[in-house]
Structure formats: structure tokens, C-alpha cells
Amino acid sequence: MTTLNTPQSIINKQPRSFLAGVLLDMCGRWGARVGLAWIGLVAFFAVFGPLVASSHPILWKTEDGLSSPMLEHLMPADVILLAMTFVAAVLLVCKWIHFGKRVLWFFAIGIVVSILSLVFIKPPQAIVYSQYREALTTEKADWAVMTIVPYSPTDRFREMEETRFLSPTSKHWMGTTGDGEDLCSRMIHACRIALAVGFLSTGIAIFIGVFIGGLMGYFSGWVDLLGMRLVEVFSSIPTIFLLITFVAFYGRNLYLMMIILGLTGWVGYAVFTRAEFLKLREQDFVQAAIACGLPLRSVLFKHMLPNGVTPVLVSASFGVAGAILTESTLSFLGLGLVDEPSWGQMLNQARGQGGVFTWWMAIYPGMAIFLTVFAYNLVGEALRDAIDPQLKKAAQL
């Protein structure tokens, strides 16, 4: 039994050890730590935003008894994110289960949870935020426990006369927007869009890019020739103008935007993967895998990909930053989402209708965009340094 176990553990460890080493090395660099810390914060707000900033009380007592409007108003997306974060945390602790199995479990649970919440969670659509404040002042409700930021991102305080463009006070920590919403709450809720745009569009781009690039590199010859022409065609598409045209004709749709960003952004990844695969295909372990008669997908994605994916990961971190910037640009141009918050859209409002510069509308969203893009760049930089053996040697000297 022991003789059988050893080679398997080697096979398991061999492809991972380089990646793991790179990741560990990267985390040792201070730039990456700062970057990861910021991304972690943004990710935290992306997941727990509805629990941090909401006009709905966490718990309140009315004539009908105790209830939690906040939980009743959670959207399916909120529930999915919260549940999946919980599942991920549990699975991380379960170290005795095989890693691949845990990933499989994660996705399986993810699909089930998504379907269940999309089918069963039906939050009220027409929301009157002022009802809570009115109930509390007219003593229809005895008490309420609010979230840290007690305002929802689309709460426009209609029961009050004028709340537009208020500068930061103790009540509204970051001031209010041109529609009278609390800026702090919008900043928190915009984290999800910033992250989603980056990850989804880059995910799609990597998937397509690695697939096409892998085929091009492995087969070379006329496949490579055709593939490179495709790359040239796609690299000449002006993404921003394409997005503007799509928004104009098919309306505002965040998912469409992400998909277009992904469909046009794969070129770089394809080129990187192709170069790596061209290098790897002549190497002994690939030849051995082919000689063993392994199927093509196994050779390509199980043996070659782990060895050639690192440069792609580096450029992916820059790609995420680029996607966030693109979304902000579109929102800034007024082509983004209508009601849901996004940093670029808030920055757009800073220009001020009345020719008055509202500094809080410029500084907070501007800093958020800057820091997030900066964080991704820091991580990417650290990743590249960790991978490049020559740089590593220079650092050690």
C-alpha cells in the first residue's frame, strides 16, 4: 500500500507546490499584504453590505410583535452570497477532506442554494423606507435595533423636505448624494458591483483566453495561424465604444456589460497561454503524458495548464483593475446602472448640477476606485515578482 501511496502524493503535490510556493512568497511581500487587505475589506462589504447599511431595522417591536424587516428584505443575491461565504468558511476548516472534493462540494452547494433562493426568496418590491421612521415617531413601534449605517442605498428620505447634497455630518458620515441618499451606504453597497464586474469579466476572459491560447500553443501550425488572426481581430475592437453602443440599443444591463468586457478582453490571456504552451509542449513530461495515451483534455488542462497558468494570473490581477475602471468610466458617462449604486456614478454626481463642487462626492468614491485599482495592481506586481526567478535571485543577492 505504501508503494502505491507515494507516487500519488507526488503527483498531487508536484503541480501545486510551485503555485503554492508562489502564493506564499507573494503574501510575504508587504505590497501584496496591503493590496489583499483592501480587497478583503471590499469583499467583506460586498458580502455583508446589507447587514451593515440598511434602513430596515434588524429587529423591532411593533403592535404585531417582534419582527426583523432586514431579514425579510434580503434579496436572493444577498442570501446566496452570505450562504456561500458561510459554506466556504466551513469547508476551509474541514482540512481532512481532499481539496478537489471541497471545491466540488462548494460549487454543488452553490448551485443548490442559488436555485433555492431564486425560487423561494421573494422580497417586497415596492419599498417605502420612511415607514420605519414614521412608525417610530408615531409610536406604532416601540423600539428598533438598526444597523451600523441605518440607511439603505436607495433610501431618499422622502418624508423630509430636502436632503440633497448635504455635506458630511454625524448623521450622514459621508454626506448625501444629489438624490438625497446617504453616500456612506451607497459606497458600501457599491463594493459588490465593483468586485463582481472585475471578477466576472476577468473570469470569462481567462476562460476563453486560456482555452483558445492553449489550443493555439499546443497544436501550433494552422490552428495557431487562425487563432492569431482571431486575436488580431478582437484586439482591434474599441471596448468602451462597443459598450456605449450596446447600452444605447439594449438598455442598461450590468451582466451584459460584464459579458462584453469578458468577450473582448481575452486576447492578452490567449497570447500568454499560447507562449507558455509552445514552450511546454516539447518538454519531457508532456511527451510522457502523450505517450501514455492520455486524452487531449487531460494533457492540456491537467498537465500543461498548471505549469503555464502563472503569467495569466499576473495579468488577470491587472485585468480586474481594468474592468473596474471601465465600469466606473461608463457609470461616469451616465451609461451605468440607474438606481443601484456604483462608484463611478457617484463620482459623476460630484460635477454638480449647480456648478457647485461637492467635495465629498468626489473624494470618497474617487478614493475607493483608486485604492481598489491600486490594490489589484499591488497584488499583480507581487505575483509577478514571486514568479520571476531572475527577480527572485536579484532580491536574494
Added chain:
Amino acid sequence: MDNRFGFKDWIVCLLLVAILVTLWFKMIQDDRQWDKLAKIQNTLTSQSDELAQLSNKLASGIKVTGVTQSDAQSNANTSTSQGTQQDPFARVRAPMNEPDYASGDWLVYPFGSTVSKLTPMISSDVYQSVIEQHVIEQLANRDPITLEWQPMLAKSWSVSDDGLTIVFKLRDNVSFSDGKPFTSADVVFSYNWIMNPKVAAPRDRAYYDKVESVTAVGPYTVIFKLKETYFKGFDVCAGITILAKHFYGQFTEAQFNESTGLLFGTGPYKLAVAPQDWKPGEGKIELVRNDKYWGIAPALDRIVYREILDDNARLVAFRNGELDRYGPTPEQYVALKKDEQLNKDKQLFEFETITGGYRYIAWNQQLEGKPTIFADKRVRQAMTMLTNRDQMARNLMVGLATPCSSPFHRLGKQANPDVQLWPYSPDKAIALLKEAGFEDRDGDGVIESADGKQFTFKLIYPASSENYKQMAFYLKDAYARAGIAMEPDPLEWSIMIQRINQRKFDAMTLGWSGTIEGDPNQIFHSDQVADGGDNYIHYVNKELDKYIDAARINMNEDERMKLWHKVHAILHEDQPYTFLWTTKAVLYMDNRIKNVQRVKTGINELEEWYVPRKLQRWGL
């Protein structure tokens, strides 16, 4: 090598000094020349001013002749004629008695978009019409105070009792800006040019479709014959764009259609360049005073229209004093009002006119052949009662808006004084919706009909406007109170127009501009549902059609107004639109421009303005 500073260097130094001194003298001499020149120019302008005043005095001395009918409203048996004792230039002449009256200086006027065509008829640009009114005159104009028609190029006219025949007597002393006289042939040419199918003026042609023929009797009489009685028949005829036969006749239809700057007429101003040479996209359009003007010459030498596209850039230009006239957005107005120094330097006009138009929400009653939620009158009434127009006017329009109840302006005679606005009352609205079968049956916060149809809809509005966006959010929050889920859907302008023309929307919000006596036929008559008419909400009410038809052919003003009042009451009851508000216009004028006055149609024409000699800034 010891002697570093020799005789030669002395000479060079001296020469240098000499050159500098000569330069200095030359500069002083130039300055003196400039002073002299300015003096000469000053005396010249003051002399030409005196000359102009003299000629104006001479002109006013000569009585403008015409048919003098003691009372325009007299009940003549065969025809009602209107006399012309009024002098069309009385208002231009009035400020000339002021001690500081002087001619000269320019007016700088900002445009928020570029003007691509100046040629009349083929341009649909609102800014083009602003320019055109100073270059091309009409047969008659509305008096800005009484709103009665007063003679302009025509010295008098008579209208037959059935309103089908209008005879204009033209002035014999009118000339175009090149000195050629204006005659009846030009009027006939203008009509024929509009009706020429090769000329790309479909909108004007549709308008003049009601005119059967235009004939000239002698050089100074023109007869318009209409096909059917129409209460605005006179407006149509008197408002015809006068094209000079000798000028426009030299172009073929194709040349005319492709032209950009063919703007030429009898007016007090003309283009600064030859009309054929004008090219769009230069950032500004300049008009200069027409030296050969047949009437009383205006005081301002030149009008400069500057094209500044960005809202904030326009505001900055105004703050820097580069603009003489500025209409701020509501938000800008709030900020500008707080600026004391600026308010000292500018005159502020806040006014509401009948022609100001109104803003509305249109409820589409039929979508893809099926009636929508809004086909029920009670639902539309409820939607109106859910809209807190007072609060929106106060906050979004910063008090510049007044809620309205119909397309007829409350200051006009067409409005029915008995109609009361629908109140803001969510409770009543919810009760009405319940009566119409909408209530929350499944506890999800959104009301639905008995067969489970959720009350959700999309509101389309132009994406470029921040004001419309804020309004859409207001409405969304207001409707949520009754359990109605509304989704704001901003669209690009061209896409929005396309969607409206295809009638593919649930609800939309926009504004209509107004006229002195509006014709609701275009928007609310059931005839206008088909063929791309402006009744894009599929609103059909046969009783309303009857009243509109009756009013349109009634030439008696009192009877017509009674019919319009009925129309108003029906529109109020049916609420095909939720009529939101009429707006006040805000206008800042530079302080140096004098005799800017409020009149019924807004502010008076710039031909009546002047700048005292001491305050003049441009052109000297």
C-alpha cells in the same frame, strides 16, 4: 587683453541705447495715434447716432398709412377687417427718448447646442428659429402686451366671415437687406416654394396643407384662400416665412436642400457673412445690423450667438462676464441666487408665459394591441393623486414650477377656471386602485389585479437630463407608497423618440411647449393615434373628439373658449396624462443692457434694447 571695454564697445552700447530710445518714442507716438483715432471714431459714431435719431424722428413724423377701422371687433356684415393705426415700431422707438440712449455695442447670447443649418424651412432646430426671427419678418406679429395681431410687412388685412379668405395689403416701402423691394410676388413665391414637393420641408408643407391657394393682385395685395375653416387659419397665413424671390429663386431645390446658411430677409439684422458663405461649426454665429432696414433701426450693432455645449462651461463663461444673457438650470439658479456680487452686476428676470409649455407623464393605454393597466380611468386618476406635485415643484424645480391640470396654461383664456387640481392624496388613490381591482393579494408589497397581474411598469425618460432622473426617483418612491413598483428606464434621446413613435412604452415623461392658443387636436384627438400622430398613448374619447372638432372650426372666440373649457374638463376627468407643472423661465441679463422689460410672451425683443455710450464694451 587688458582693455576689455574698448571704443568699439562704447559705440555698440550707444547704438543699442539709441535704438531702445527710438523704440520708446515710437511707442508713445503710436499711443497718441490710437487716441486720435479713437477720438475721431467717437465723433463719427456720435454723429451717425444723431443722424440715425434724426432719420428715426423723420420716420415717426410720417404717419404710417393704412385702412383705419375704428374698432377691430366691429360687427361688419361681410367681413371683419383689422386696422393699422398701431405703429409696429412704437416699442422700438420708445427708449429713444431716454437721455442715455445710444446705438452701438453687441449682445452675446449662448446656445446650448451647435446650429448646423440656418436655411429656413429645412431646419427643425429651435436655435435656428431664434436667429431667423431677427432676419426674416412675417406679414403680421403678435403684440407682446395685448397678444393681438399687429401689422408688420402687411399694413392691413381683412378676413371673410367664414374665415376662408384672408386679404393682406402689403407695405410699399419694404426692402430686403440688399435693397431690392418686397412685393406680393415674394409671398406667392414663398408659398409655392413650401408646397414644392422637391423642397425638404415636410413639416411646413403639412402645416400649409390647409391653404388652398395664395394669389397676388397687383404688387401689394395678396389673397390667401383656406380649404376649411380653422381657428388658427390667420396664424398660419400671417406666419408664413417670407422668402425673397430674387434671392432664393436663384437656387435649385437640391441646392436649397443642401444649403446650410441661406438666411436672407427684410429683418433688422442680417448675417455678418454672405449667406452662401456661412459654414456651421465655427463656435459662433454673428448677425449685424441691416443698414438698409426699411423700419426703425435697432440700437445694438451686432448679435453674437456663442455655441457652448457643456452646462458648466456655459455657467463659467457667464460668471466671467462673457455672456450678456443666460438662462440657468434650476440647480444653477439656486447657486447663482446666493452670489451677491453677481446679482448686483446682472438683471434677473423670473417669468411665466402662456407659451412656456408644461411637463407631463403619459400613460400608454395600449401596448402591442392589448389594453394596459392604464386603460382604466380610475388607475390614471389614482396615479395623479399619488404624485405630490407641490413637493416636487418645490424641491426639484426650486419653486420655479406651478402644478397644472391641463395642456391649457392657467394664464390663458382656454383654461377652465372651474377645474380644481387633483389633490395629493395617497389614501384616496389606494381606495381608487382597490375599486379598480388592484390590491395586495399575496403579501409581497406589490398590488395586483384579480387575475394576478402585478402592478409594475417602466417609466422612460431622456437619459441626458439630471432633472428628469431625479423626478423619476421621486415618482418611484411616491408610487411605492401604494404598492406600485415603478422602474426608471432612462433612454438615449434618439432611442426614446423611436420608442415613442413605435408606441412601445408603459409610461413616459417629457414636456410640451405651448402656443398662445393651443390646439389639443395634435395630442389628444383619436385621429392622431394612427400614422405616427402625437396621440401615442392610444387615448380615445369620442366626446372629446366632438368638442375639439367643433372648437377648431369655430371662429367666434367666446364660443370657442367655452368649447375649450369643456375639453379641459374632460381631459382633467380622464387624465390621459398626469399633467405635472408649468415652469417659470429664469433669465439673467447683463446690467449694461437697458430697456429689458417683461412682456406677456416673456421679455421684450432685443430690437428694443440699448446700451448707454459709457457702458458699451464691444465693437469700438
